[in-house]
Amino acid sequence: MTPSASLKSGKVSSAIWPSLFSGQGLRRRRAWLCAGAAALLLSACATPQKISGLGEGPAFERAGRFALNVSNANGQREALQGGFAWRDTGRLLVLDLANPLGSILARIDVSPSSATLTRSDGRIEQAPNPDALVEEVLGSPMPVRGLRGWLQGQVGDSAVSELKKDEEGHISGFTQDGWRVRLSRYDAEGPRLLQMNRSDTSRDISVRLVVDES
Template sequence: MKQFKRFFRYAGALSLMGALVACAPTLKQTAQDDGTYSRAGRFALNVWDKTIDRNKEAVQGGFLWLDTTQRLDLDLRNPLGSTLARVSVTQGKATLVHADGSRVSAETPDALVAEVLGSEIPVAGLRYWLKGIVAPVAAEQEQRDAQGNLGSFTQAGWKVTLSDYDHKGPRKLGMVRNETLQTITVRLVINE
């Protein structure tokens, strides 16, 4: 039971880093002419505790992402495919719904992460990073690959690496946040 609570806590953070989402099982994983953007794949989140010099949290599973002009939805699943958490973000509201139906809401994804994790972490950039672009705030150390695609940068405290591009953006994303007491590492691999 304790492991599931930790999963919800960090899966919620990942969801919110996605800036984020609650997807229905029938969502299409295609880019649409109406501005809809969707992706599906796998994620892994690790939290390295510097005080004990070992991994204190490790979560992995699948995700389904849908971004429209009005709303972001993210469905997080365990490795067996069961939905564990859903996040929905609309103008002025971000909501995390756990598999048991309990909810946590805030005005923004960043505020929701602060409530779920107990610390402020700016996470709204993932909405842009999935598309291979930086969020509309200052970024540092931008590097591009031979094709001109964004390869790496630092933004909002995260070192981000993007690679293996298809027509919708990077298929591999790595994100590292190095804090005083811990290092958070998130990896996304896009399947669709």
């Protein structure tokens, strides 16, 4: 189901929830996707359906919930919460991002040469890589390229420091590409809890992923 079809299905009205991909981004407004007070827990968000019907043979798949929090140097705090579905064939990656009730708000398609975002209203944006695209839309980084390895309990090709493993030999922590990463709650596919943090001169960024399905 395409993002626009999902929103038109009647599962949830787009007027109820502020769009995660309205183009305003975290820099322009505070966008809480979970209903209620700002302290609402990540567990209240629904997990979107798995991505299917895309061909390309076997793929690594995960689905769950995310929370993105930013603490700015001026004292302002901003946050987004929602659900995600992930399908990675090794060559092609598809990432769906959803509102708390599980309706798809946007899809990111990643090929070896480009990344494309399709918004719920059908508008399309492109960037050289998915990290640049997510930051352009959200106003804050999310390490999509790194997650291709991290979701499978791997560290990828770039330099790694502070590598740690748990008692079972799983990678449990490291620093890579400016992100401090903690992996835990492993199943046969990889970690089911990922905590990622980074800091720069103007803000502290925290991204938390909880995997519900594989």
